[in-house]
Amino acid sequence: xxxxxxxxxxxxxxxxxxxxxxxxxxxxxxxxxxxxxxxxxxxxxxxxxxxxxxxxxxxxxxxxxxxxxxxxxxxxxxxxxxxxxxxxxxxxxxxxxxxxxxxxxxxxxxxxxxxxxxxxxxxxxxxxxxxxxxxxxxxxxxxxxxxxxxxxxxxxxxxxxxxxxxxxxxxxxxxxxxxxxxxxxxxxxxxxxxxxxxxxxxxxxxxxxxxxxxxxxxxxxxxxxxxxxxxxxxxxxxxxxxxxxxxxxxxxxxxxxxxxxxxxxxxxxxxxxxxxxxxxxxxxx
Amino acid sequence: xxxxxxxxxxxxxxxxxxxxxxxxxxxxxxxxxxxxxxxxxxxxxxxxxxxxxxxxxxxxxxxxxxxxxxxxxxxxxxxxxxxxxxxxxxxxxxxxxxxxxxxxxxxxxxxxxxxxxxxxxxxxxxxxxxxxxxxxxxxxxxxxxxxxxxxxxxxxxxxxxxxxxxxxxxxxxxxxxxxxxxxxxxxxxxxxxxxxxxxxxxxxxxxxxxxxxxxxxxxxxxxxxxxxxxxxxxxxxxxxxxxxxxxxxxxxxxxxxxxxxxxxxxxxxxxxxxxxxxxxxxxxxxxxxxxxxxxxxxxxxxxxxxxxxxxxxxxxxxxxxxxxxxxxxxxxxxxxxxxxxxxxxxxxxxxxxxxxxxxxxxxxxxxxxxxxxxxxxxxxxxxxxxxxxxxxxxxxxxxxxxxxxxxxxxxxxxxxxxxxxxxxxxxxxxxxxxxxxxxxxxxxxxxxxxxxxxxxxxxxxxxxxxxxxxxxxxxxxxxxxxxxxxxxxxxxxxxxxxxxxxxxxxxxxxxxxxxxxxxxxxxxxxxxxxxxxxxxxxxxxxxxxxxxxxxxxxxxxxxxxxxxxxxxxxxxxxxxxxxxxxxxxxxxxxx
Numbered sequence: 044x045x046x047x048x049x050x051x052x053x054x055x056x057x058x059x060x061x062x063x064x065x066x067x068x069x070x071x072x073x074x075x076x077x078x079x080x081x082x083x084x085x086x087x088x089x090x091x092x093x094x095x096x097x098x099x100x101x102x103x104x105x106x107x108x109x110x111x112x113x114x115x116x117x118x119x120x121x122x123x124x125x126x127x128x129x130x131x132x133x134x135x136x137x138x139x140x141x142x143x144x145x146x147x148x149x150x151x152x153x154x155x156x157x158x159x160x161x162x163x164x165x166x167x168x169x170x171x172x173x174x175x176x177x178x179x180x181x182x183x184x185x186x187x188x189x190x191x192x193x194x195x196x197x198x199x200x201x202x203x204x205x206x207x208x209x210x211x212x213x214x215x216x217x218x219x220x221x222x223x224x225x226x227x228x229x230x231x232x233x234x235x236x237x238x239x240x241x242x243x244x245x246x247x248x249x250x251x252x253x254x255x256x257x258x259x260x261x262x263x264x265x266x267x268x269x270x271x272x273x274x275x276x277x278x279x280x281x282x283x284x285x286x287x288x289x290x291x292x293x294x295x296x297x298x299x300x301x302x303x304x305x306x307x308x309x310x311x312x313x314x315x316x317x318x319x320x321x322x323x324x325x326x327x328x
Numbered sequence: 329x330x331x332x333x334x335x336x337x338x339x340x341x342x343x344x345x346x347x348x349x350x351x352x353x354x355x356x357x358x359x360x361x362x363x364x365x366x367x368x369x370x371x372x373x374x375x376x377x378x379x380x381x382x383x384x385x386x387x388x389x390x391x392x393x394x395x396x397x398x399x400x401x402x403x404x405x406x407x408x409x410x411x412x413x414x415x416x417x418x419x420x421x422x423x424x425x426x427x428x429x430x431x432x433x434x435x436x437x438x439x440x441x442x443x444x445x446x447x448x449x450x451x452x453x454x455x456x457x458x459x460x461x462x463x464x465x466x467x468x469x470x471x472x473x474x475x476x477x478x479x480x481x482x483x484x485x486x487x488x489x490x491x492x493x494x495x496x497x498x499x500x501x502x503x504x505x506x507x508x509x510x511x512x513x514x515x516x517x518x519x520x521x522x523x524x525x526x527x528x529x530x531x532x533x534x535x536x537x538x539x540x541x542x543x544x545x546x547x548x549x550x551x552x553x554x555x556x557x558x559x560x561x562x563x564x565x566x567x568x569x570x571x572x573x574x575x576x577x578x579x580x581x582x583x584x585x586x587x588x589x590x591x592x593x594x595x596x597x598x599x600x601x602x603x604x605x606x607x608x609x610x611x612x613x614x615x616x617x618x619x620x621x622x623x624x625x626x627x628x629x630x631x632x633x634x635x636x637x638x639x640x641x642x643x644x645x646x647x648x649x650x651x652x653x654x655x656x657x658x659x660x661x662x663x664x665x666x667x668x669x670x671x672x673x674x675x676x677x678x679x680x681x682x683x684x685x686x687x688x689x690x691x692x693x694x695x696x697x698x699x700x701x702x703x704x705x706x707x708x709x710x711x712x713x714x715x716x717x718x719x720x721x722x723x724x725x726x727x728x729x730x731x732x733x734x735x736x737x738x739x740x741x742x743x744x745x746x747x748x749x750x751x752x753x754x755x756x757x758x759x760x761x762x763x764x765x766x767x768x769x770x771x772x773x774x775x776x777x778x779x780x781x782x783x784x785x786x787x788x789x790x791x792x793x794x795x796x797x798x799x800x801x802x803x804x805x806x807x808x809x810x811x812x813x814x815x816x817x818x819x820x821x822x823x824x825x826x827x828x829x830x831x832x833x834x835x836x837x838x839x840x841x842x843x844x845x846x847x848x849x850x851x852x853x854x855x856x857x858x859x860x861x862x863x864x865x866x867x868x869x870x871x872x873x874x875x876x877x878x879x880x881x882x883x884x885x886x887x888x889x890x891x892x893x894x895x896x897x898x899x900x901x902x903x904x905x906x907x908x909x910x911x912x913x914x915x916x917x918x919x
Contacts, residue, residue, distance in 0.1 A: 223750035224758045224766075227823070230714045231773050232735045232743045241769070245760040 064322060071321035078314035081307065085134050088127030096120065096128040096281040104297040116290050116300040125281040126303045132193075132282045133308065136275075137263040140197045141255070144204035144262075149251075151205070152212025153239065157220055167213065170206035178203040178265060186274035196275035200265050204258060211254045215247035222246075249323075256319015260312040267308055283308045334398070335361045335500040335532030336382055336420065341395035343377050343386055349602050351377045351390060352556045356629065356637070359500055359532040364522065366535045366543035366564070368579075369553030370842035372599050375536045376425075378553070379502040382534060383420050384412045400499040418448045421493035423503040427485035431477035437461070437488060438473030441495055448496050464491045464521060483514035487521065494525065500532035507542065511701040511869070516913035519546050538842065540583055541872070541915035544568060549635075552576050555599055555610035557626075562636035568917060572638040572646055574615045580649045580917075582847030584872030586899045587916040591652040592876050594848025598812045609640070617642040655854075657879065664728075665863050666690040666713065666746075666831055671722035673708050673887075682708035683719070684887040690831070695857065695864040697878035697895070699871065699910075705887040706867045707751075710835045713865065714748045726831065744774040747824035751836040753816035757808040763819045764790050764804045767826050774827045793822040797852060814845035818852065825856065835867045850877055871914040875899055883907050 065071045094100050099119045100111065107114045113122035151170070155163040176184075182199040189195055219225060225242050267284035269275045276282045278289060283304035290300035341355040352374035359365045369375040377390065384404035386392050397404045399420045404412065416422070424430040431440060441460050442452035450456070458468030464487045466472065477485060486506055493501045503522065507515035523546045525531055537543045543550065544564060551561035552573065560573040571577045578595040597614040600606060608625050612618040619641065627639045640646070666689065673683040682705040690696050698706040711717035713724055715735030724731045726746060732738045747770075750756050757766050767790035768783075775786065794804050797818040808816055817837060824832060834853070838846035854877060857864060866878055874881055874895060881898045883890045883906070891904045902908045 223752060223756040223820075226714075226716055226750065227748065227756070227820075230716055230735045230743070230748055231770055232715075232738065232740065233773055237773075241761070242758050246758065 068321055070317060074314040074317035074321075077310060078318055081130070081311055081314065082134075084127060084307075085130035088130060092121075092124035092127040094121040094124040096125050097279060098124070104293045104300065106297060107299060113299045113303050114297050116286065116297070117293055118289075120281075122286075122297075122300050122303055125286060126283070126307060129281040129283045129286055129304060130307065130311070132276060132280065133263060133267060133284065133311070136193065136197055136266050137200070137259060140200035140204065140262050140266065141259055143197065143201035144208055144258075145255075147201070148205040148208030149212050152209040152214075153216050153243070155209065156213040156216025157235070157239075157243070159217065159220075163213070163217075166209070170209045173202065174206040179268065182265075182269055182274060183272070186269075191274040193275055196266060196269055199269070199274075200262050203265065204262060207258065208251075208254070212247065212251055215250040216243055219243050219246045253319065253323035256322065257316060260315040260319070263308070263312050263315070335359050335363075335400060336534060337396070337398040338378070338382060339396045339398075341378065341381055341397065342393045343374075343381055343390055344393045345602060346389040347603065349605075350393075350556055351602065352381070352553075354629075355381075355395070355558050357534070357551055357558060357561075359534050361499065361532050362526055362530040363548045364526055364533040364535055364546050366537060366547035366550045367553060367558075368537055368540050368543060368550055370538060370599065370844060372555075372602070373553040374556040375538075375553050376504055379422070379504050379534060379536045382500070382502050383416050383422055385416075414448070417444060417493075417498070418496045419498050419500075421496070421498045421501045423486075423489050423493045423501060423506050425505040425508055427489040427506075428477075428482070430489055431485060433477055435477070436473065437475050437477070437480070440477075440488065440492060444492055444495055450496065460491050460495045461488075463494065464488075464525070466491060481514075482510050483518065486510065486514075486518055490518075490521065490525075494529070494531065497529070498531070500534060502534045502536070504536045505538065506535075508538070512871075512913040512915070513701075513909055515542065515915070522546055539915060540568075540579055540843070541585065541917050544917050545915065552579070555605055557610065557639060558637075559611065559640065560636075560638045562633075566633075566636065570648055572632050572636065572643040573611075573640045574617050574642065574646050575611045577646055577649055578614075578844060581651070582844040583917065584843075584847070584850075584870065584876045585916050585918060586871035586875040586911065586914055587918045588651065589654055589875035589895075589899075591654055592847040592850050593652075594846070594851055595844035596848065598814060598845070617645060654876070657858075663692050664689040665692045665726065666865065667723075667725045667728075668709070668713070669723045669725075671709065671712060671724065672720045673705070673712060673717065674720055681705075681887045683712070685722070686884075686887070686889055687722075688882055688889070688892065690863055690865060692830070692863055693861055694880065695866055695878045697866045697868060697874040697881045698884060699868060699874055699881055700884035701869060701910075703886065704884040706869075706884050707835055708887075709884075710748070710833050710865065710867050714746070714833055715743070740774060744827045745829050746831045746833070747827065747829040748833040748835065749817070749820050749824050749837045752840055753813045753820060753837075754808075754840070756820040757816060757823075759808050762805045762807055763794060763799065763811070763822075766819060767793055767822045770823055770827050790822070790826060793826040794819070796856070797822045797825075812845075813841050814849060817841065817849055821849075821853065821856075825860070825862075828860075829862075831863045831865065833865045833867070836869070838873060839869070846873070853877065871899060871911060872916070883910070 065075060100121050101115045101119050103115060103117050103119045105115045111121050116122050151166050155166040181203060185199045186195055225238060228238050228242055270282055270284035271288050276285050278285055286304040287301055294301055336359040338355055338357040342353050343351045345351050355378055367375045367378060380387060381392055382397055384397060384407060392405060404415060438457050441457045445452035445456060457473060461468040466484060466487050507518050522533060526533060535543060547564040549561060550564045550567045551558045554575050560576050571580060581593040582595060584592055595614050600610065606613060609622040609627055612622040621641050627641045629637050629639055631637050632643050669687045671683050671686040674681045686709060698709060700706045708717060712719045715738055718733035726742055731742060735743055764787060768786040771786040771789055791804060799815060799818050803811060803815060838849055841849060856862060868874060878895050881895050882892045885906050891898060891907045898907060899911060902911050
């Protein structure tokens with residue numbers, strides 16, 4: 044076989060591999076489809092919304108009708124328009140928090156796992172300190188101390204995730220670091236960055252990704268809980284969690300104002316978890 | 329039961345995997361009282377499956393699908409789980425491979441025996457427990473009975489496992505690789521113990537092992553398994569002297585022997601996977617005598633001589649084993665390539681001394697073997713030379729230039745000239761890289777001429793190197809998961825040799841391989857050594873391997889050099905007591 048053929052016929056193109064994992068898993072396929080639809084709604088929802096999210100269009104708490112499919116909320120906004128608009132903040136803040144958390148926790152885990160010794164011990168004890176606080180309490184203390192804002196929300200959710208991420212990444216890295224192929228690279232004098240890129244990251248990716256799926260779902264819930272408790276996004280913004288807080292009082296009058304965002308939030312977290320689970324299980328086979 | 333009645337009789341046994349493929353097929357095996365039958369085979373041959381079937385047991389998912397297993401005349405197959413429980417341990421017992429994980433860490437030594445005895449309705453008082461321990465030469469006193477399994481040495485744990493197997497005086501004991509993982513001296517003692525128990529109590533033993541040399545000293549009869557079938561069996565001495573099956577002959581030719589050093593000949597190819605076994609004789613694809621008949625149908629069991637049985641159409645044509653002498657090598661020219669002086673390494677703040685003032689020199693073109701048991705410091709020394717471990721003191725010099733402690737402190741040229749191959753082939757290669765990528769990478773990092781040619785040039789060079797280590801062409805673009813242990817090790821050797829090093833460190837590179845594959849890898853290494861003028865530092869615990877490949881040997885014990893000299897001299901006439909003990913304990917066919 045010639046060299047060019049070889050590169051052309053390299054196994055494991057990501058999309059094919061991804062599709063193969065869902066073969067014969069009905070629950071996974073349904074979840075994947077739902078998640079894709081949901082993400083479409085989240086991203087493109089505002090473009091198709093019939094009304095503006097903060098536009099007062101009718102009498103508060105009026106039921107579903109031809110012009111307002113999901114009725115109106117406590118101020119008379121169109122619920123459908125708000126729901127179409129309110130997913131972006133949920134997903135965006137969770138993603139932002141995850142990215143921050145992986146930036147900090149992932150690097151800490153890689154360094155601790157690869158270096159070991161005193162560096163490892165110091166970093167991990169630091170993580171244990173963060174881990175000692177209950178997440179919600181930590182976020183509330185943070186909000187009452189510094190004041191509630193979206194930046195604090197993102198930072199808080201990230202902070203809560205940092206120790207867990209650091210531990211998972213450290214454990215996976217430490218295991219890979221003892222493998223002979225890493226030692227062979229060290230003996231050849233390869234630099235830390237190439238070793239991380241070629242030998243460590245590709246081989247811990249599956250473990251870390253499996254953890255990331257569940258973590259993302261939990262982060263969405265955590266961010267939503269914070270918003271529900273009033274830390275983070277301020278009420279007029281159309282966020283699913285904020286909508287649930289706002290419309291609590293009208294549950295019996297106009298249940299859709301609360302149920303619509305609640306159902307979407309539940310579907311989002313469940314589908315993310317199921318898809319993550321399918322991807323992980325395949326790795327374990 | 330009289331001594332001449334069969335203690336264990338297995339006939340027509342079939343065990344199937346969950347998918348329906350037969351793990352073992354048509355197994356016929358008889359163990360008489362006071363007889364040790366060795367069941368020998370390489371990994372995946374089905375020997376453990378057979379051994380477990382002797383207790384009416386099949387591993388998770390597998391099932392016994394036919395045949396008969398009789399223990400002291402009583403049929404086990406078809407018995408209910410409750411009845412089987414009464415038979416196991418009482419009439420037929422099992423000694424597992426790894427006693428460390430077979431013993432309950434939360435149970436004292438005495439309680440292990442007491443529980444077993446009581447489960448079979450026997451008195452479990454102290455006197456009985458003491459007697460059971462003393463039978464296998466363990467101390468029977470109270471203090472020992474109150475110890476926990478983790479407080480015993482590996483050899484003691486194995487003796488306890490044997491004591492447990494013998495406590496209820498069964499007719500037959502199945503011992504599954506009971507000495508694998510023990511050092512040779514302990515192994516020799518356990519083997520003596522098994523032999524003594526056979527003579528003293530009329531016990532029948534089915535002794536499962538991958539090591540033909542180890543069982544040769546104790547077995548009355550040997551059964552050789554290949555790909556799920558017993559391909560040959562007979563009295564030990566006869567079978568070893570005149571093998572009828574080409575596979576047995578191949579095994580003998582691959583077996584390193586320190587008493588009779590000779591050229592090793594591996595068996596080409598690898599055992600077929602369970603779901604890809606060929607239709608006819610499973611050995612046909614690797615057999616030099618294979619004919620169309622072999623590929624068409626599995627040969628039936630025939631008896632070429634009294635008490636011999638073989639499954640081969642060409643049993644009569646199988647030539648007797650012919651041992652070739654080792655090739656003569658020109659003496660090394662004397663210029664030292666590697667010099668190690670006063671090397672000191674300790675761990676845990678000086679508590680464990682892994683190397684204590686170790687010094688040696690390695691001449692260009694020479695092969696020096698570092699020999700020792702586990703914990704002797706041989707791997708630590710190799711890691712220091714490779715730049716993976718910084719020594720506490722001493723000096724390592726390559727061609728006169730002192731080397732920095734860590735690889736990163738050495739020059740690129742120094743790193744290129746010295747390469748290492750590791751012990752565990754399954755962890756040696758990055759699972760995400762194909763064979764050819766793995767071999768091409770060092771060229772980009774260390775290569776001299778190829779760096780200019782870019783990726784295409786390095787891939788071409790890697791391809792040539794893979795050909796040199798005789799990796800089948802179609803596997804060059806496979807990832808490690810698709811390769812066998814021997815193939816992985818060939819790729820690891822190619823990865824080391826592709827940058828044209830002068831010194832190759834081999835850290836137990838064959839210890840995880842089957843003996844026929846080991847021989848093939850050693851054969852390859854010997855050839856490459858001549859071809860490329862390599863200097864080898866070869867770390868191993870196996871004196872047979874030393875005799876087959878090394879020029880000089882350095883014996884290590886607890887971090888210190890005990891003895892050093894030419895292989896012939898050290899192995900034939902060891903001067904130090906420790907070396908003498910090692911040499912005496914090492915398994916060999918010629919004893």
